[in-house]
Amino acid sequence: MKIIEINVHSTACIYGARRFAWSSANFFQKEGFMNINFKKNCKLLSGYQKVIEYDNIFEVLEDLEKKYFFYCNSRPPAWIVIDEDIFEAVGIGNGYCKLMPMSKDPHLYRGQTKDYGLCIPAIYRSSSNDEVEYFINRLRSIEFELILKKHPAVIELNNTKILNCRIQVDFLGLAQHYGLSTDCLDITNNFYIAAFFACCKYDKNADRFIPKTDSKEGIIYYISPIIMGDYNNFDIVGLQPFPRSAEQKAFRYKLNKGDDFAKKSFVQKLIFSQTSEGTDYIYRKFDNGNKLFPYDFLKNKVDEIKKTKIFSKKAFLETYERFRFTKPKVYYQNKLKNKKIVFKENTNLCFNSEETKELDKLWKERRGNFFKNIGFRRVRYPD
Structure with missing residues (x-):
């Protein structure tokens, strides 16, 4: 086998990779390599259903494993080699790139411990529909962004190029992943990670996730790669200078007020x-x-932002104008x-000199x- 490295360096590569998975599956079906019994035994491959019910999470995982095996083995003679331990630099235009978690499976997932009927971002979940509370949530995210822009890692990445593109830090995605209310939903390309969020709930008192024991059902949203064609709302979070989003193989999907993710044509419910x-x-x-x-230290800073009533004047103006x-x-x-x-020119939320020194030390330890x-995808050709 010949293995040739390729630099797939554009936003189109995301969508191309997903289309490639579908076309390779079609190739194997046409060539007669698809096991019909295997297909019948997997609910996800036996025909489209908006809602599929299972007896337990093990049955869901078994079906998803079968589907994953199908895509991993549905490759024509020349195919892309994907290393799921790396993050691929993907150009997003304007001289920037993002670092996308790689997967052999073209689908994405979202897990919840319950089907709430509506699947909407946290910023729209308030029953009061209070415009001022909405403003405050936006304000917290903007303050978070302004603070992060002074983080040593963010400063370095803004001046680091991969194939002539700077790495873009996703401030909105990070705000979402560290618990601030945004207009985005977390999604992942790893179904075991989605299963964690479908089986475990956040306990405020313990400040951690614990196994869900008081719910009769869990749900995994099974998301078609068609979602990636929604350029305005779908985005990569992936590898960031802070560890959480990389560990969760993170993507995000933005919704407008009144939109229900569960009703999107590219979403199925696995209950x-x-x-x-x-x-x-x-x-x-x-x-656990x-x-x-x-x-990581960033969590402590987010906890401060959640509680504070003192914001910078710059954050107020940016919030008002951007939204x-x-x-x-x-x-x-x-x-x-x-x-x-209260609004001030400067707040105590900013990193002080001691914090900056410690953050710089931590980043130098992690940057390697x-x-x-x-990394990058490669293409394998038969000898």
Whole structure:
């Protein structure tokens, strides 16, 4: 076999890779290599259904493993070699790239411990529909972004090029992954990671995820690669200078107010009954959640941002202008003042000199592994 490295360096490579998976599957079906019994025994390959029900998470995983095996083995004589331990530099235009988690499976996933009917981002879940609360949530994300721009790792990456493209830090994706309310949903290209979020819930008191025991069902959203054609809403989070999004093989999908992700044509629901054996298995698989949520200093900073009532004036102006709020600035200033929110030129949220020194040290320890995780797809040809 000849193996040739290729630099697939454009946004189109994402969609091309997914189309490649479909075309290779069609190739094997035409050539008669597809086992008909195998297909019948896998609900996900036996015909489209909007909702598929399973007895437990093990049955879901078995079906997903079969489907994964199908895609891994559905390759024509020349095919792309994908290393699932690397993140591929993908050009996104304007001289920037993002670092995408690689997978042999073209599908994506989202896990929840319950089917809430609507599947919507956190920023739209408030029953009060309060515009001021919406403004505050946006304000927290912007303050988070302004603070991160002064992080030593972010500064370095903004000046680091891969194939003449700077690495773009996804501030919105990071805000989402570290628990701030945004207009995005987390999705992943790893179904075991989705299973974790379908079987484990966040416990505020313990400040960690624990196995879900008080729910009759769990759900995994099975997402067609067609989602990647939605250029305006789908995006890569992937490898970032902070560990959480990489461990979770992260992507994100943005929704407008009133949109329901579950109703999208590219989404199927895999609903299963929760069992203690299933939740314990998934919980242990990810070291009680520690593999997906490794400790890092950024979490502490986000906790401060969630609690604070003191924001920078720059964050207020950026929030007002970026999200195109229609009422006069003074309207929001007065409303926020009524909620005891204060604006200053500088806040205590910014990294102080000691924190910056410590962050610089931590980044220097991690940066070697960070860059080692960046790679490219290759193409294999038969001899």
